[in-house]
């Protein structure tokens with residue numbers, strides 16, 4: 001969607017728009033796109049520049065996609081006449097390093113330790129503002145370490161599996177003393193669809209905006225997760241223990257009581273089930 005806005009900017013600016021010049025302000029968001037898609041009722045916005053470590057070296061990419069891009073999505077949702085609900089991806093990283101476990105959505109979350117986290121927390125504040133100003137019904141989902149088929153190649157489950165199956169050493173940060181609330185992708189999909197199907201009520205007093213944790217509600221020791229990968233691959237992992245990385249947190253653990261109560265969300269996949277499914281997908285995908 002962000003690309004569409006850029007296209008519209010360019011065509012409006014005409015032949016005079018060259019690299020380095022300021023494009024003229026757009027007199028309305030997505031005018032032609034919104035007009036062509038008046039039947040859109042619900043939006044699931046998951047696109048983002050993801051990843052904590054990449055944000056250390058590529059900060060501008062996060063501002064571009066996660067702030068500028070997110071603003072375009074909010075503007076689109078606001079101007080679509082039939083938009084009933086915007087669901088967008090936030091992240092467990094908004095909790096920073098200081099939050100008590102399990103992480104509660106009631107926390108203030110104003111001490112992010114990476115720019116990625118800061119942009120995700122900003123998204124929540126931006127969405128809240130649009131809900132307040134325009135009664136946009138919106139739900140932010142704080143995903144917790146999603147893994148499974150088609151997972152992100154820069155994330156630990158993928159990197160570890162890749163290293164074990166290829167007999168390479170794997171780098172383990174904070175000397176292995178990390179815990180993550182690993183959440184299988186099918187559970188994430190179930191929670192996301194449930195949220196999409198249940199827009200927040202639009203009471204008079206509070207903006208129709210909600211936040212939920214979408215995790216497994218089980219904080220696993222990283223070394224136990226690696227053990228599950230070893231069993232699924234039927235090979236031993238060779239670990240290289242390294243210090244904590246900038247921007248990382250030692251533990252994540254989701255309190256999912258609100259989403260269980262409101263939407264009946266119930267994650268069902270343990271790492272004992274999910275890891276072999278991921279490894280099977282990986283082997284098939286790479287023909288191993």
Ligand SMILES: NC(=O)c1ccc[n+]([C@@H]2O[C@H](COP(=O)([O-])OP(=O)(O)OC[C@H]3O[C@@H](n4cnc5c(N)ncnc54)[C@H](O)[C@@H]3O)[C@@H](O)[C@H]2O)c1
Nearest residue numbers: 002046047048049050065069089090091092143145146152
């Ligand atoms: N995977 C996780 O464990 C995890 C955890 C917390 C939050 N999240 C969030 O969930 C969402 C999905 O994450 P993912 O792991 O599938 O990441 P991903 O990188 O696989 O998917 C993100 C997608 O967004 C697209 N995108 C990025 N910038 C864009 C732009 N400017 N215009 C259009 N498209 C753009 C990318 O091309 C990519 O297809 C993201 O918002 C991420 O921040 C993921």
